[in-house]
Amino acid sequence: MSLLTIENLTIGIPRGSAAPLAIVENASLWLQPGEMLGLIGESGSGKTMLCRSLIGTLRRRGAAILSGRITLAGTDLAHTDERAWRDIRGRRVGYVPQSALAGPNPVMTIGAQLREAILQGTPGADVPARARELLDLVQIRRPELVLAQYPHQLSGGMRQRVMIACAIAGTPELLVADEPTTGLDVTVQAGIMQLLRDIRARLGTAIILVSHDLALVDDVCDRILVMHAGACVEAVPAHAAPRHPYTIALNRSRIELAEPGTPLVTIAGQPPSVGAWPPGCRFAARCDIAQPDCRLGPHPPMRGEAHANACLHPERAA
Amino acid sequence: MAMPERSSPDVEQARSRLLKKVTARLARAAAVSFWVMVIAFGLIRLAPGDPVLARLGAEAAPEAIDRLRHALRLDVDPATQFVEYTWGMLHGRLGTSIETQRDVATIIAESLPVTLGIIAVTLAMALVVAVPLALAIATSRRPWVPYLFRATTSVMLAIPAFFTALVGLIVFGLHWQIAPIIGYEPGFPANLRFLWLPALVICTHLVPVLSRVLHASLVQTRGEEFVETGIIRGVSRLRFTWFYLLKPSLAPSIVLLSYMVGVMIGSTVIIETIFSLPGIGRSLVGAVINRDYPLVQGIVLVFGLFVVAVSLAGDLLANWLDPRVGAT
Numbered sequence: 001m002s003l004l005t006i007e008n009l010t011i012g013i014p015r016g017s018a019a020p021l022a023i024v025e026n027a028s029l030w031l032q033p034g035e036m037l038g039l040i041g042e043s044g045s046g047k048t049m050l051c052r053s054l055i056g057t058l059r060r061r062g063a064a065i066l067s068g069r070i071t072l073a074g075t076d077l078a079h080t081d082e083r084a085w086r087d088i089r090g091r092r093v094g095y096v097p098q099s100a101l102a103g104p105n106p107v108m109t110i111g112a113q114l115r116e117a118i119l120q121g122t123p124g125a126d127v128p129a130r131a132r133e134l135l136d137l138v139q140i141r142r143p144e145l146v147l148a149q150y151p152h153q154l155s156g157g158m159r160q161r162v163m164i165a166c167a168i169a170g171t172p173e174l175l176v177a178d179e180p181t182t183g184l185d186v187t188v189q190a191g192i193m194q195l196l197r198d199i200r201a202r203l204g205t206a207i208i209l210v211s212h213d214l215a216l217v218d219d220v221c222d223r224i225l226v227m228h229a230g231a232c233v234e235a236v237p238a239h240a241a242p243r244h245p246y247t248i249a250l251n252r253s254r255i256e257l258a259e260p261g262t263p264l265v266t267i268a269g270q271p272p273s274v275g276a277w278p279p280g281c282r283f284a285a286r287c288d289i290a291q292p293d294c295r296l297g298p299h300p301p302m303r304g305e306a307h308a309n310a311c312l313h314p315e316r317a318a
Numbered sequence: 319m320a321m322p323e324r325s326s327p328d329v330e331q332a333r334s335r336l337l338k339k340v341t342a343r344l345a346r347a348a349a350v351s352f353w354v355m356v357i358a359f360g361l362i363r364l365a366p367g368d369p370v371l372a373r374l375g376a377e378a379a380p381e382a383i384d385r386l387r388h389a390l391r392l393d394v395d396p397a398t399q400f401v402e403y404t405w406g407m408l409h410g411r412l413g414t415s416i417e418t419q420r421d422v423a424t425i426i427a428e429s430l431p432v433t434l435g436i437i438a439v440t441l442a443m444a445l446v447v448a449v450p451l452a453l454a455i456a457t458s459r460r461p462w463v464p465y466l467f468r469a470t471t472s473v474m475l476a477i478p479a480f481f482t483a484l485v486g487l488i489v490f491g492l493h494w495q496i497a498p499i500i501g502y503e504p505g506f507p508a509n510l511r512f513l514w515l516p517a518l519v520i521c522t523h524l525v526p527v528l529s530r531v532l533h534a535s536l537v538q539t540r541g542e543e544f545v546e547t548g549i550i551r552g553v554s555r556l557r558f559t560w561f562y563l564l565k566p567s568l569a570p571s572i573v574l575l576s577y578m579v580g581v582m583i584g585s586t587v588i589i590e591t592i593f594s595l596p597g598i599g600r601s602l603v604g605a606v607i608n609r610d611y612p613l614v615q616g617i618v619l620v621f622g623l624f625v626v627a628v629s630l631a632g633d634l635l636a637n638w639l640d641p642r643v644g645a646t
Contacts, residue, residue, distance in 0.1 A: 055549075055550055057546060057549055057550065060546070060549065085552070086552045086554070087552075088552070089549070089550060089551065089552030090550075090551050090552040091552070095550040097543060097546060097547060097550065098543075099543045102542060102543035102544055103543060103544060103547050104544060104547065105544045105547060105548065105561060105562060105566070106544060106566060106640070106641070106642050107561070107565045107566045107639065107640050107641065107642070108561055108565075116551060116553055116557070116561075117551050120551055120552050120553060150641045150642075152641070152642055163547070166551060167550075
């Protein structure tokens with residue numbers, strides 16, 4: 001029994017009488033309780049929109065769920081109104097937004113923000129004790145000092161730790177971390193990743209980690225879902241060899257694999273932009289092994305259970 | 319983890335920084351007051367005319383003029399007069415009005431509350447209208463709302479306040495007879511009957527400016543990332559509106575408001591004259607016409623102190639609401 005199931009989810013921007021502009025099309029994923037899933041894709045691949053559908057903030061960006069289903073342990077998240085979302089946010093789904101620096105509220109002390117998150121997650125909780133417990137969990141030293149400080153007095157890494165503490169204050173079943181280390185130093189980045197793993201180990205929280213760094217995600221996650229131009233192309237277990245040409249190409253372009261003195265490997269071309277998706281597989285134009293049938297019909301769906309792949313010709317991919 | 323909540327070194331440091339800032343501002347306030355005193359003293363003496371002629375008339379006997387001039391110590395050189403004036407000031411003496419022979423401090427103590435009353439009622443009115451207005455427009459999803467708002471506020475700003483005041487008097491005072499045209503009754507809440515119309519008139523300028531600045535700040539705040547954090551955390555609508563929209567947007571409006579209130583004490587000269595209110599602005603007009611040197615100096619000094627105090631209060635309030643202001 002999986003914790004989260006997304007089936008054929010299509011997210012788009014309604015445009016009045018014209019057909020809505022699709023951003024994510026027929027996305028599907030599942031997540032086991034306590035599992036850590038990496039979500040990989042270039043900018044504009046729809047990964048952030050997919051995450052926003054899990055916390056109900058699509059409308060703010062002018063987008064909406066057009067079709068498909070999202071089920072979180074029996075609760076339908078695709079047809080949830082604002083009022084019901086308030087009970088889900090912070091309690092059942094925790095969210096760590098992209099920007100560590102601009103994430104915390106600048107006019108509230110860390111203590112006040114933790115208090116807010118704790119009371120939203122568990123009404124009537126013993127706030128001071130829980131705040132210390134949470135700060136301890138995210139490995140912030142000198143909690144009594146940090147609680148009295150404002151975000152601008154903290155470093156980026158500390159701010160993100162606080163954001164994570166707030167996100168797990170209500171011990172949610174699912175934690176979504178949308179590129180939580182953007183703009184942070186590499187050493188700080190490693191610390192945050194370790195922290196996410198700790199949280200998973202200690203609290204059993206299922207985590208969706210969004211990133212564009214395949215190596216990083218391969219390191220810390222159990223499974224990786226790869227998105228390209230609004231479609232899910234491959235769901236591959238960590239450390240397994242990728243089978244979709246896009247994932248293979250991503251893997252080859254990893255910077256640490258580069259031979260010194262040779263040019264870095266890149267993927268030729270650009271992903272098609274939203275609203276200009278070609279028929280068939282959207283990677284076909286950039287793919288070495290594309291066949292004529294790759295450019296026909298709708299985008300191929302992912303097939304397979306443990307290792308799902310949307311490529312029509314996986315036997316040709318090397 | 320049973321550590322004391324307060325007195326950690328950094329918190330202590332922040333507090334001493336704030337204390338230092340306030341002390342610096344108070345020192346600056348003292349300097350500003352001194353210069354206001356010098357300027358008020360000099361300007362009124364540079365103006366043509368003189369209190370003795372204003373009292374005795376141009377046809378008075380030269381001996382009488384000399385006698386009064388000597389009695390008022392206006393026959394000594396201005397530098398000595400200034401030293402004497404400053405000396406009296408340091409001992410808490412603002413001097414005696416030449417026109418009425420009354421203590422300047424007493425005149426100010428009588429008329430200042432009226433003016434402060436106008437300002438307080440204006441402020442309350444402006445906030446009650448401007449804050450919800452700016453919030454409603456900033457959160458409105460209809461695209462024509464901000465346009466209508468901008469057009470309306472522009473028209474309001476274009477109409478001069480004295481004109482609005484006269485129209486207000488005719489409509490509310492004469493036609494509907496719901497506002498007194500003349501007179502004043504001290505003491506709260508009896509004074510409200512006389513203050514609401516002047517305050518409303520000032521608000522026709524204050525509300526457009528305030529709501530526009532607040533609206534601009536709100537629109538800016540709305541686009542910031544931490545606003546989404548509020549939604550993600552699932553905070554209630556009320557908490558969201560205050561902590562994630564209003565509080566981060568208020569600082570510029572408060573600094574502006576403190577400036578506007580400082581300016582307002584000057585503009586009460588006109589309003590008090592039109593509405594015949596016995597405030598400090600009308601006292602100033604009388605004092606200038608009579609070349610009542612001590613009274614003019616006293617009132618201008620009070621204006622200066624008021625502006626300095628209000629702007630300090632505005633800065634502290636903005637700093638308290640939004641700690642980013644003090645950090646930069």
